[in-house]
Amino acid sequence: MTMDVRAVLEFAALTRGLSLFLQAVLNAAIPDHDADAFRPPRTEEPLYLDSAVEWLLGGLSRWDAEHFLFIAEKGYLYEHNFAFFPLFPIILRGLAEMLLWPLSSWLSVRGRLLVAIALGNSALFLLSVVALHALSRLVLQDRRLALLSSLLYCITPANVFMTAGYSESLFAALTFGGLFLLEKGFIFRACLAFSIATAARSNGLVNIGFLLYLPSLHAISQIRVYRTTTKGHSKVFYYIWVIIRLLLTSLLGTAIIALPFCAFQYYGYRTFCTPSISLERIPPALLSLAERKGYRVPDENSPPPLWCMRPLPLLYSHIQDVYWDVGFLRYFQLRQIPNFILALPMATLGVMAAYAYFQANPELCLRLGLWGTGVNKGLDKPIPGFFNPRVFVYIVHSTVLLVFGTLCMYVQVLTRFMASSSPVPFWISAHLLLLNEPLLHRRKTSAPNVQLQTHSKNGCKHTPQNPIIALLPHFKTCSPTTQSILGYFFSYWVLGLTLHCNFLPWT
Secondary structure, X not given: OOHHHHHHHHHXXXXXXXXXXXXXXXXXXXXXXXXXXXXXXXXXXXXXXXXHHHHHHHHHHOOOHHHHHHHHHHOOOOHXXXXXXXXXXXXXXXHHHHHOHHHOOOOOHHHHHHHHHHHHHHHHHHHHHHHHHHHHHHHHOOHHHHHHHHHHHHOOOOHHHHHOOOXXXXXXXXXXXXXXXXXXXXXXXXXXXHHHHHOOOHHHHHHHHXXXXXXXXXXXXXXXXXXXXXXXXXXHHHHHHHXXXXXXXXXXXXXXXXXXXXXXXXXXXXXXXXXXXXXXHOOHHHHHHHHHHOOOOOOOOOOOOHHHHOOOOOHHHHHHHHOOOOOOOOOOOHHHHHHXXXXXXXXXXHHHHHHHHHHXXXXXXXXXXXXXXXXXXXXXXXXXXXXXXXHHHHHHHHHHHHHHHHHHOOHHHHHHHHHOOOOHHHHHXXXXXXXXXXXXXXXOOXXXXXXXXXXXXXXXXXXXXXXXXXXXXXXXXXXXXXXXXXXXXXXXXXXXHXXXXXXXXXX
């Protein structure tokens, strides 16, 4: 383990511990808001330690986390539960039944699930930060930028969703890990990681774009090299083989990534369009909630819902349309202005990243990053840093997420949507800090004034000093850029825990 990885892991572990501690304190200190949220009745008798666990970790079960907890405990009973993909509930139930089984005499299933959330998401977050650091080192080719980006990720504005019972940490670990594998050329392993990510969140399908782009870039590079080193008709056969291999890889990889989404939609179709259970088999308390709230449950004695008759009966699309009213420009209402303001900092980072990258690489962007102006230009010797040609596809991916999230989703979700799916918000933030903060400027020895590495008296190297922590005592004298970025990250880090854990509206 390198010093940088150790520093990142230590900071990530520190922020996880602080997050769990603060959510418990804030949840105890602030009364819960009476929100109109999904709150299924408890059908299991509490055991000895349930009240203590609920007091300590109850803040992790708010809002959508209740859906994941319900699915992990009861399965997919209500129609709108199918908006939440199965991998995270499966992991929670597995941890509760296997790792935490010795506690079954003192904790109910729900109590063990809450402990599983705390342990599972903490471990998954550590995996995600290691994956992000490895990906950043590989793509950016800049150690300092990769380290600072990873440290910023540890105080992500979406922190509460990485800690609570949401699938963001799981998705981030799989996505960043898959991207690292794809960049290293392990296409099949990357497809498996992306496929598992799609079992966690529907936007895992967007990762298909990386599969289509990065192998295409590699194929073009192979053809260019072969063209300059080989003569004769054998080039034609080689070109044909490269193209066929690329098409087969793309088709197979796309099928692998999309398989969990398709399988889950088929499961939803079978559950509601050809149900095999009756209402008598559903616990009365849960059936009463369905009748009171208008939730649909599967019933073999009732006619199938109308969405089953569509040419493409996708339950996920139906839920987003009917239950959440998600659609193109539907959120553009005057009363949603506060939510647009909440999403504005993340949107600003996305826009700044795209604009700065295009300004620095206009020709590369117009060529879609697929080829250089000469044989020796391209990705073989990339420019280190944020303007590296290898960053192009990540900028496009981030911009697509930004546009789609702004136009077609609850806009306040943009913060966690992008923070768990793209490294770009952290790359551009670290780039701006290194560019504008005098305390982080390189000396001639390439060592920053706020030291990234300390030495003992005998000259032995120790863990690098955390530049984020080193900047905090000098916050008032930092540049406006540093104050804005760190102020945004830390304020959302704390506000998210304060509001979300008490059923107050947040991103």
